[in-house]
Amino acid sequence: MTKSTIQTHHKDHQEAITSDKTVFGFWVYLMTDLLMFAVLFAAYSVLHGNIFDGPGGREIFNLPFALSETLILLTSSFTCGLAILAVRQNNKNQVFLWFGITFLLGLSFLGLELSEFSKLVKEGNTWQRSAFLSSFFTLVATHGLHITVGLFWLSLCMIKMKTQGLTKGITRKLTLFSLFWHFLDIVWIFIFTIVYLMGAL
Amino acid sequence: MTGQELITNEEENKKRMKSYVTGFILSIILTLIPYVLVTYRLVTGYVLVASLLVFAFMQLVVQLLFFLHMRQESKPRLNLMIFLSFFGIIVVVIIASIWIMQHLNYNMSLVQMSNVMQNGEGF
Numbered sequence: 001m002t003k004s005t006i007q008t009h010h011k012d013h014q015e016a017i018t019s020d021k022t023v024f025g026f027w028v029y030l031m032t033d034l035l036m037f038a039v040l041f042a043a044y045s046v047l048h049g050n051i052f053d054g055p056g057g058r059e060i061f062n063l064p065f066a067l068s069e070t071l072i073l074l075t076s077s078f079t080c081g082l083a084i085l086a087v088r089q090n091n092k093n094q095v096f097l098w099f100g101i102t103f104l105l106g107l108s109f110l111g112l113e114l115s116e117f118s119k120l121v122k123e124g125n126t127w128q129r130s131a132f133l134s135s136f137f138t139l140v141a142t143h144g145l146h147i148t149v150g151l152f153w154l155s156l157c158m159i160k161m162k163t164q165g166l167t168k169g170i171t172r173k174l175t176l177f178s179l180f181w182h183f184l185d186i187v188w189i190f191i192f193t194i195v196y197l198m199g200a201l
Numbered sequence: 202m203t204g205q206e207l208i209t210n211e212e213e214n215k216k217r218m219k220s221y222v223t224g225f226i227l228s229i230i231l232t233l234i235p236y237v238l239v240t241y242r243l244v245t246g247y248v249l250v251a252s253l254l255v256f257a258f259m260q261l262v263v264q265l266l267f268f269l270h271m272r273q274e275s276k277p278r279l280n281l282m283i284f285l286s287f288f289g290i291i292v293v294v295i296i297a298s299i300w301i302m303q304h305l306n307y308n309m310s311l312v313q314m315s316n317v318m319q320n321g322e323g324f
């Protein structure tokens with residue numbers, strides 16, 4: 001082995017360690033975020049009965065609507081995984097295709113959620129109506145805010161990728177984004193189960 | 202990159218593809234079953250609530266394994282360890298909150314408080 005190959009090996013090794021560290025740091029952030037969602041879930045489960053003569057979950061939740069939101073987000077999580085696979089294969093067109101689909105699905109999820117919120121507000125069921133609605137809006141809108149941030153993040157990555165190509169830095173950012181996106185899907189499963197399905201009982 | 206590495210990479214990618222597809226199909230099934238259980242009320246009461254939670258946790262495990270690839274993590278498995286410790290904290294936060302707040306609701310309802318005040322026992 002020549003000296004230069006040893007050096008490149010050493011460099012690759014160092015880069016692998018840095019990338020592992022970045023992923024681990026991001027994972028720790030995701031766990032603290034999960035803790036925040038857990039507190040919001042706890043607040044919701046404590047307050048969901050306090051409807052103050054307003055509407056309960058059964059009156060305002062539309063289950064087929066929530067199911068379509070769930071399936072859209074689930075599919076976007078899946079296409080995000082396919083995009084990361086394309087990143088590993090260094091196939092730029094496929095990366096654009098799958099992340100594009102992920103972005104559109106995320107956007108339509110956000111659109112559905114906002115239309116649900118505006119419908120509730122128009123009917124007078126705002127976050128000021130009852131403790132149940134306050135905790136509902138806080139929990140679901142926090143998740144929606146994360147989705148919005150994720151969409152901005154993804155579009156920034158896509159713009160950078162368009163100009164710079166699939167560099168190591170962008171590959172790392174996209175990997176972190178995929179973790180974030182899968183994480184949001186997992187949080188939504190619990191929102192779907194605990195807020196919508198149990199609320200409809 | 203040598204030819205050998207390319208082949209293993211391809212195999213690895215195929216494995217990951219399979220993992221994503223399996224995870225996606227399992228997740229859809231695990232979403233539809235609780236939805237059907239609720240819409241058609243196949244079971245009721247506590248059994249329904251418990252089974253909804255079980256399906257949600259099954260989907261959590263499926264997505265951790267197939268989307269986040271938690272099985273393939275190299276040792277030391279720090280991601281898994283920190284996940285488990287946070288999971289413990291979260292269980293305590295949620296269960297303890299519900300437990301404490303239910304007792305507060307039960308022991309400090311408005312009716313009870315006004316009874317205490319009217320009967321002159323005071324606080």
